[in-house]
Each structure stands twice: as structure tokens, then as C-alpha cells.
Amino acid sequence: MSAASIPVTVVAGFLGAGKTTLLRNLLERCEGRRLAVIVNDFGELNIDAGMIAEQTEAVYSLENGCICCSVQDDLLAQLERLANMNPPLEQVVIECSGVSDPQRIVQTLGYPKLRKRLHLDAVLTVVDAARREPLEGEYARLERMQAAAADLLLLNKCDLLDAETLAAQRERFGRGARVLETIQAQIPDELLLGESSRKLRPHGQEGVDHGDLFESWNWQGDMTFDGARLKHWLETLPRGLLRLKGLVRLAGQDGALWLQYVGGRYQFRPATDAEAAQGARLVFIAEKGGQLRAELEAGLQSCFCSS
Missing domain, CATH: 3.30.1220.10 (CobW-like, C-terminal domain)
Incomplete structure (x- = not known):
């Protein structure tokens, strides 16, 4: 029988929502796990890759463009290479740019070169629930698209909201997806792990008792x-x-x-x-x-x- 298909987790969300924090939470406890992370920070200087590269060597940077537009060919080539690594990877995580539509990345995983070796595990969209001024126009539309693509929507920074405001945010974003209220983008290990049964290395949860x-x-x-x-x-x-x-x-x-x-x-x-x-x-x-x-x-x- 052919080699096992590798689960791919897509992390999406608007600028500043907490995507990189989520990745750092994962990388802090992935020691011994064959994990690759693809980071796409929109702009000339890929800051996110630098923030997490200290914790793992398996960080692959797609720079100078949006992952669902100008660097999509680069993403396809990178995923094809990762799919053929030996020994095989256990999981791939893709961090979308804050201005990306994650549905485009999901479609890329269906390309004939990839679909037998990689499969979508989940789309996790992080939303800044504490943003003081709501987004407007095209930015608001993009945030809604990111939320609509989510299998799990992380309503982040909930510790900064009162109960009434939090309930309103949950109603606003939670109509089409399962919603998790998070602080510092902390979620249970099982929601990050794909199909592998290997546990992540424990670390401090900063007062969050899952x-x-x-x-x-x-x-x-x-x-x-x-x-x-x-x-x-x-x-x-x-x-x-x-x-x-x-x-x-x-x-x-x-x-x-x-x-x-x-x-x-x-x-x-x-x-x-x-x-x-x-x-x-x-x-x-x-x-x-x-x-x-x-x-x-x-x-x-x-x-x-x-x-």
C-alpha cells in the first residue's frame, strides 16, 4: 500500500489576530515530531518566520507576496518537496498571510501532484475579538471570508472583553463554524495534532485550564x-x-x-x-x-x- 497521506493544517486570520502566537504555542512543544511550517508574512521582510525559526529548523518562508496569489506556484513547489521527504513528515502547517483567502490554499491541496500525498486536516481561523475599531470595506469582507473558511474559529483575546461584548462577537463570527474562545491562542493539543497519537511536550498554559x-x-x-x-x-x-x-x-x-x-x-x-x-x-x-x-x-x- 502507498505511503500515508500527510495532514496539512491551515492557519488563517487577519493581521494581528494571533496566528504567529498560535504557531509558537505549537512549536514550543513539538520536540521529536516531524513537523514542517510554511510561513507567509506579507511584505518584503518576513518577520513571522524569524520569530519562530529559533524554535525549529523546519520553517519554510514564502516571501514578497500573498500566499494565495503571487507566490502560489512557490507554495505548490514547496508542498511537493515536503510531500516527498524521507523519512516522511508527520504534519505540515501553513500560516496564511493576514491578507490571504485560505480557500485558495485549500484548493491547492487538491492539485493532482499533491492530493495523494497530502490532505487537509483543518482550517483554523484566528479572529481578534478585542479589536477596538471594526474593519470596514474590503478588509471587513476579507475577514468574513477567512471566518467562513474555518473548520474551527478561534475567537482570540477573550480575556480583554466583558461578557456582553464577547457574546456579541461570538454571534457575529460564529454562525458558520465551531467557535473556541481563546486567550493567547491557546488550544488543546488534540486540536492541533492531525491524526498522530503522539503527544506534544507539556508547557505552561498561562492560567488557561483546558x-x-x-x-x-x-x-x-x-x-x-x-x-x-x-x-x-x-x-x-x-x-x-x-x-x-x-x-x-x-x-x-x-x-x-x-x-x-x-x-x-x-x-x-x-x-x-x-x-x-x-x-x-x-x-x-x-x-x-x-x-x-x-x-x-x-x-x-x-x-x-x-x-
């Missing part, structure tokens, strides 16, 4: 799923479920499949023989307090094939 906000649990078994029932269940999952990922076996199909669900979008991909040998398993990540676990586990069981 255990108060999220809950995570695992399912493991040797059950085979009915494909039609499983797909229907995935299409009706509650908004409180942020992410679901793992290996499953569908009736009538040889081998195992990677199931990836994030922010309302799901996909299946063939697993390699080595991955399939690890057995069927799923990881759930949900908002805490919604009492979703029993509901989700019952729904999952309804998708099992009868013995």
Missing part, C-alpha cells in the same frame, strides 16, 4: 461499521463535538480507513497496512458541560453492523 473547557475520550473495538449509517450519523453530529478522528472498518471494504471529522466536515482516507494493524479506534473532543458523551456513544453504536 480541562474546564473541553473533554476528550477514546473508543476502541473490533466492530465493523455500516457505511450508510455512519455517514448519516456524521452529517447530524451536534455542534458541541469539535473533532473526531481515528481508524474504522466499513462493511464490504478491504482494509481500514482514517475517519477525520472537524467543525462539521468529515472525510475518509485509506489507511496503510501498518496503520490498520493498530486496530480500530476513535478519539472524541467536545466542549465540556454539554453532556454529549452518552449521546455520541449511543449514536456510534447505532452504526455498528449486526453480527
Whole structure:
């Protein structure tokens, strides 16, 4: 079977929203993980790459243009090279310019040269919830496009807002995506990791206790799923479920499949023989307090094939 496809996480958001902070949070605890980061800071001097290059050598800079426009050919070439690295990468992260439309990058991943070796893991859009003056005109339209492309939308700098203003911002941006309220762009490791089960190196959370906000649990078994029932269940999952990922076996199909669900979008991909040998398993990540676990586990069981 062919080599495993590499998950690609796209980080988007307007200028100053906190994208580089999010990347630095990741890179501070990625020791031992084969991770590549592509940074695109709009302008002649690529400051963002310099800020994070001290923490990893696997930073690739696309300079002097917007990643979805003038340097798109460069992005394609860079991704093709990363896809062919040996030993293979575990994950690629692309930081869009603050003036980029992330949907253009998503389309690039569908090019024939790339789609068998790389796949979209998630689009994370960071929004500055504490911006004093709202954007106007084309800038406002671009911010809405960035938010609309998100699988997960990080409403950042929430510690600077009162409850009423925060609720208004959540309503403004959260109509089409799962929304996470963040401080210093801190989010649980599981939302950054793609399909890999390797844990990141712990670091200080600056007072942010993710255990108060999220809950995570695992399912493991040797059950085979009915494909039609499983797909229907995935299409009706509650908004409180942020992410679901793992290996499953569908009736009538040889081998195992990677199931990836994030922010309302799901996909299946063939697993390699080595991955399939690890057995069927799923990881759930949900908002805490919604009492979703029993509901989700019952729904999952309804998708099992009868013995």
C-alpha cells in the first residue's frame, strides 16, 4: 500500500489576530515530531518566520507576496518537496498571510501532484475579538471570508472583553463554524495534532485550564461499521463535538480507513497496512458541560453492523 497521506493544517486570520502566537504555542512543544511550517508574512521582510525559526529548523518562508496569489506556484513547489521527504513528515502547517483567502490554499491541496500525498486536516481561523475599531470595506469582507473558511474559529483575546461584548462577537463570527474562545491562542493539543497519537511536550498554559473547557475520550473495538449509517450519523453530529478522528472498518471494504471529522466536515482516507494493524479506534473532543458523551456513544453504536 502507498505511503500515508500527510495532514496539512491551515492557519488563517487577519493581521494581528494571533496566528504567529498560535504557531509558537505549537512549536514550543513539538520536540521529536516531524513537523514542517510554511510561513507567509506579507511584505518584503518576513518577520513571522524569524520569530519562530529559533524554535525549529523546519520553517519554510514564502516571501514578497500573498500566499494565495503571487507566490502560489512557490507554495505548490514547496508542498511537493515536503510531500516527498524521507523519512516522511508527520504534519505540515501553513500560516496564511493576514491578507490571504485560505480557500485558495485549500484548493491547492487538491492539485493532482499533491492530493495523494497530502490532505487537509483543518482550517483554523484566528479572529481578534478585542479589536477596538471594526474593519470596514474590503478588509471587513476579507475577514468574513477567512471566518467562513474555518473548520474551527478561534475567537482570540477573550480575556480583554466583558461578557456582553464577547457574546456579541461570538454571534457575529460564529454562525458558520465551531467557535473556541481563546486567550493567547491557546488550544488543546488534540486540536492541533492531525491524526498522530503522539503527544506534544507539556508547557505552561498561562492560567488557561483546558480541562474546564473541553473533554476528550477514546473508543476502541473490533466492530465493523455500516457505511450508510455512519455517514448519516456524521452529517447530524451536534455542534458541541469539535473533532473526531481515528481508524474504522466499513462493511464490504478491504482494509481500514482514517475517519477525520472537524467543525462539521468529515472525510475518509485509506489507511496503510501498518496503520490498520493498530486496530480500530476513535478519539472524541467536545466542549465540556454539554453532556454529549452518552449521546455520541449511543449514536456510534447505532452504526455498528449486526453480527
